Amino acid sequence: MTNPEDLAVFDAAHKGTLAERMGIEFVEASAERVVARMPVEGNTQPYGLLHGGASVVLAETLGSVGAAIHAGPERIAVGIEINATHHRSATSGHVTGVATRLHGGRTLASYEVKVTDEQGRLVCTSRITCILRDQ
Template sequence: MQTVLDAVPGTLVERMGIEFVEVTAERLVATMPVAGNTQPYGLLHGGASVVLAETLGSFGAMLSAGEGRVAVGVDINATHHRSARDGLVTAVATRVSAGRTLASYEVVVSDAQGRRVCTSRITCLLRDAVPGA
């Protein structure tokens, strides 16, 4: 049986160095290096934090959707609290709700010292997969 993580090679997830530590429908944890994901000033790019958050929330929503269903992101927001300059950031996505048609996750991105860098919320539409797609 193929898992959501089989879709990682050759994607933005691989390019950004995102590595999964824990994956369940209720909670996902992943790390990402700051190096290579910075803005010109040497700080972690806010967009990189959002990519990390959307990756975890989308994968969680796919797991919540179940067999024969897909998840499609419909909303994401992010509040950036502080910068990160080096090391790894760690994201923890916690399922807020999941029903037949929507799944929402809160994602907290923290630096190597455990300080909150970003808080994000993502909502995905859950729908039946298109046959043959």
Template sequence: MSDKFTPHPRSTELLAAGIPAEYHSLLGHHGVGTLVEKMGIVFTHMSVEKMVATMPVDGNTQVTGLLHGGAHVVLAETLGSFAAAFHAGPRAKVVGIEINATHHRGISAGLVTGTAVPVHLGRTLATHEVVMTNEAGQRLSTCRITNMILAS
């Protein structure tokens, strides 16, 4: 038996998205996905109690120069889904079944931070509130996402 560490097959992708190596076996089965890469989403904190990631405004704007409303939702769904998977564990699969968003303030430059906190963590459902803020800490949008937890 070899003492050498065999890296996760998606380690490069996962590390680029800010996912620590100790979580690769838990969250890395499918990687982070191409949309997360395209949007520039990077995780900065991962726990059952709170999941945090950032996303640049640059490259994710609508024609008027503001961060696209759909970009807010992509960040929220990414955080909520990863948070639900974190809660559910490596043997479960999570699928989004509902998401909603309220946009409070526009942003045209800088970095957006999304923070997901659990509203409900059950055996078959996980619901998270995700708040997006600008670099000054002002609330940009609030989303709620519910994921169904499926046995593998």
């Protein structure tokens, strides 16, 4: 489990960013696994369904945070590839994203991200690869 003070650092680092505007809240964060939740309300398309792009924003945020932790404080992680499969819609409540590291090397880090609804049903599966480089 991640220290609550560390989670506050992640939330503060995302002030004024897209992640903050989307309402993403970090729950757990390490190089191996990052968990966050996001409200469906405010992140929908015109039919009232969670926008697929919102799921991708959540996935990219989680994978990038995991890769940045893996890279360490002297380096940065920059997303170079992401894909997503949308399995079902969500219309209310929150969705939760869980990013699990697939590969953590010296120059690349890849994560699988599963986004689920409040009933634990799979909404989206995504994979993100980040390049790790000096600042």
